[in-house]
Every structure is written in C-alpha cells, then in structure tokens.
Amino acid sequence: MDPLSITASxxxxxxxxSKVIGYLNDVKGASNDRARCAIEASNLNTLLVTLNxxxxxxxxxxxxxxAIQILAIKDGPLDQYRYALEQLQPRTISGSGIKKIGNALLWKFSKEEVTSIISRMERLKMLVQIALEMDHL
Incomplete structure (x- = not known):
C-alpha cells in the first residue's frame, strides 16, 4: 500500500x-464507560496524527x-479501529424531533460492548506505539 493510501486511511x-469523541463528551448516563472510551479514543487519535x-x-x-503497511491492510488494525468507532457513533433512534435528539444522547452500550471496543482501541494503540518506536531505530 502506498503512503498516500495509508495517509488517507x-x-x-x-x-x-473526532466526531465520536465529541459524541462521547455529550452523551449522558455512563460516566465510567463513556470516559474510558473518550480517553482511549483521544489518546489513540494523538498517536495516529503523529504516525500520519x-x-x-x-x-x-x-x-x-x-510495519505501517501491515497496520493498514484490509480488515487489519486500522480497519478494526474504524469499526469500533463506527459502533460508538450514535445509534439510529426511531422517533421524531426533540425525543429523537434526546435519545441519541443517552448511553446505550452494555458493559461487554464497551469492553470489546476498548480492547480493540488498546491493541491498536500498542501497535501504533511499536510502529512509532521502530521509526527511531
């Protein structure tokens, strides 16, 4: 994969x-889980900008x-992180008007879902850190 493709990804x-972090900062009703997701996403975001x-x-x-090319393969670590972020985006809510907006700002994730998403984030964070350290060698 060429550098331009990896950079675009x-x-x-x-x-x-960034969108998911904004949502996580606005969502109500899940202080610990929401905060853990927001912190992991923010830390990983910083590493990805550095890697870019x-x-x-x-x-x-x-x-x-x-090593960077391996991160960007189809269904590889970067794709898995994108899938995790897509899971964290506000879920489609039926209804209309203010009720729909209010429901979108409620936390609707189980403990198991959050644990799975955070573990994917942590794995990618570790892989990106290793890739960045390899650059120094």
Missing part, C-alpha cells in the same frame, strides 16, 4: 475519531514502513 479515521506526519516525511524504502 489515517485521516479518515482521525476525522471519525511520520508517514508523510518518510520514504517507502525505510524498514519500518513495512
């Missing part, structure tokens, strides 16, 4: 991540670039 994920800048500065013949 990261930029799309960072944009989605490193990719833009690098050439594809650097050894660590192979």
């Amino acid at each position: 990261i930029i799309a994920i960072v944009g989605l991540s 800048f490193r990719i833009q500065e690098a050439t594809s013949n650097k050894p660590w670039y192979a």
Whole structure:
C-alpha cells in the first residue's frame, strides 16, 4: 500500500475519531464507560496524527514502513479501529424531533460492548506505539 493510501486511511479515521469523541463528551448516563472510551479514543487519535506526519516525511524504502503497511491492510488494525468507532457513533433512534435528539444522547452500550471496543482501541494503540518506536531505530 502506498503512503498516500495509508495517509488517507489515517485521516479518515482521525476525522471519525473526532466526531465520536465529541459524541462521547455529550452523551449522558455512563460516566465510567463513556470516559474510558473518550480517553482511549483521544489518546489513540494523538498517536495516529503523529504516525500520519511520520508517514508523510518518510520514504517507502525505510524498514519500518513495512510495519505501517501491515497496520493498514484490509480488515487489519486500522480497519478494526474504524469499526469500533463506527459502533460508538450514535445509534439510529426511531422517533421524531426533540425525543429523537434526546435519545441519541443517552448511553446505550452494555458493559461487554464497551469492553470489546476498548480492547480493540488498546491493541491498536500498542501497535501504533511499536510502529512509532521502530521509526527511531
């Protein structure tokens, strides 16, 4: 995968991540779970922005670039994180008007769903950190 494709994927994920973080900051009724998701998404967002800048500065013949390509394969870590973010977006709510808006701001995730999403975020965070450290070697 070329650097431009990886950069485009990261930029799309960072944009989605920003939207989800905004939603998590507005949602009501799940203080611990919501906060954990928001913190993990925010930390990972920072790492992805750093990774994106490193990719833009690098050439594809650097050894660590192979590790970056693995992050961006189809259904790989970046795709899994995007899926996790899509799960966190406000769920479709039936109804109309103010009731629909109010329902969208309520936390509707089970403990198991949150645990699964956070574990995916933590795995990607670890992989991105390793990739960034490999750049220094």
